[in-house]
Amino acid sequence: MYGEPAKIGAMRTTFVPVGPALERCVDRIWTWEGDPSELPALLPGTGAELIFHRGTQLTAHGADGPVSLPQAHLLCMRRERWSLTADGMVAFTAIRLRAGALAYLTDHPVEDLIDRAVDISDLLGPAGRYLVSALNGTGDLTVRAARAEQVLRRQPTHRTDPRIMAAVHQLYRQPASTSLKDLAPALGVSTRHLRRGFAAAAGVSPKEFQRLVRFQRVIRTMLLKSPTSAAPVALAAGYYDQSHFIKEFRRLAGQSPGRMLSQPPPHFYLPSLPRP
The missing domain is CATH 1.10.10.60 (Homeodomain-like)
Known part of the structure; x- marks a missing residue:
């Protein structure tokens, strides 16, 4: 059920759908809490996630060695595979974007953003910092997601063919x-x-x-x-x-x-x- 936690082993996930103003771009806003041993691998895909960490900092391990992930960042995996580790319990909130939707939110060519952990401030500027504040603030996920939606609605929509x-x-x-x-x-x-x-x-x-x-x-x-x-x-x-x-x-x-x-x-x- 939307907005309520689902437990899988030691993991706990909660998610809410977004409103009609953002449904073209955003699939859902969701959280993940659990032990780092249950973190899945990051595999090549078609979508993108904006990740906002509240727990222990994560390290991604790929072909070029370990990379410490920023507190808030974009993940847009296309060709690489990453495994994730952390020294303590993991907790993050994520904005899951629909396939192709990243192009609506930024004027950076998506081909320049793939297979990297791009800091949210470098991607969205001040809007990225507002999103961190909105999603890591007080209230349950529904309240925090509503704040994030307000930030994203004010973000200019970039033109694409x-x-x-x-x-x-x-x-x-x-x-x-x-x-x-x-x-x-x-x-x-x-x-x-x-x-x-x-x-x-x-x-x-x-x-x-x-x-x-x-x-x-x-x-x-x-x-x-x-x-x-x-x-x-x-x-x-x-x-x-x-x-x-x-x-x-x-x-x-x-x-x-x-x-x-x-x-x-x-x-x-x-x-x-x-x-x-």
């Missing part, structure tokens, strides 16, 4: 049935314009975004519905066969599907909330 955003949404909704070859002509743009605009809005090329959507779609279905076999799920998501799926899965997750699905799910595989 609606044809590019239509391409993002099309690939996100229908990764298996969308032909990349036909996407640009259908939207009335050149292939070069689509590729450049897509990188600026989503952080990667249309082809790579489609691969990430397929990957997410299978994991989410497996976690939520627990089918007896991954093969039908993989085929429905657009994989050629089970071998293709396992190869892609290992490339993105760094482990087998069975091993990954037996662990706590990364937060961005929680199902999206329905739009109002």
